[in-house]
Amino acid sequence: DGGITQSPKYLFRKEGQNVTLSCEQNLNHDAMYWYRQDPGQGLRLIYYSQIVNDFQKGDIAEGYSVSREKKESFPLTVTSAQKNPTAFYLCASSGLAGVTDTQYFGPGTRLTVL
């Protein structure tokens, strides 16, 4: 089956810890995205990548970091600098970069700070 997988489904972080959320796609898509979802709000863009070894900050990148070493993988690290990391994190991908295309979403990771 083609699709996007995210792991883990639930993640708990202690204060001062960095944690990494995994996102893998087997759709052969060029572009990948990370979004954050908070209750009562729409999704907000954290980072995006249009090609391997390149990524750009989105609207709320502070306290987060990413890498894109392989086309199919786009992990997100939530650092201790992110002051309010408790949220639902969604990864997405689209086939073509820089054009209007459908973004397909993974099942999400719910991060909770203890």
Add this chain to the structure above:
Amino acid sequence: AQSVTQLDSHVSVSEGTPVLLRCNYSSSYSPSLFWYVQHPNKGLQLLLKYTSAATLVKGINGFEAEFKKSETSFHLTKPSAHMSDAAEYFCVVSFITGFQKLVFGTGTRLLVSP
């Protein structure tokens, strides 16, 4: 500037009655518009998209939406609600600014009663 306003945070219907979820958009360009559905603790699933072809767009699960430029609206409808339609629905405007950026509405929660 691109923006999306979902006019109702909650909509309640009875099973078998019509569904109307309202969305207005603001866009400097000819917009591309999407509706996504999200079931609890799940990722987003594409219902339908408008990309300047036919103004009446048919999607999955019996949903459709009509693009009305004069009213800057893209309302989502379904003739007969099913219990499985209970979910959160997001209206999204897409535009290209070096990459494909999605701007999300705040969502409408659809409640379906027996």
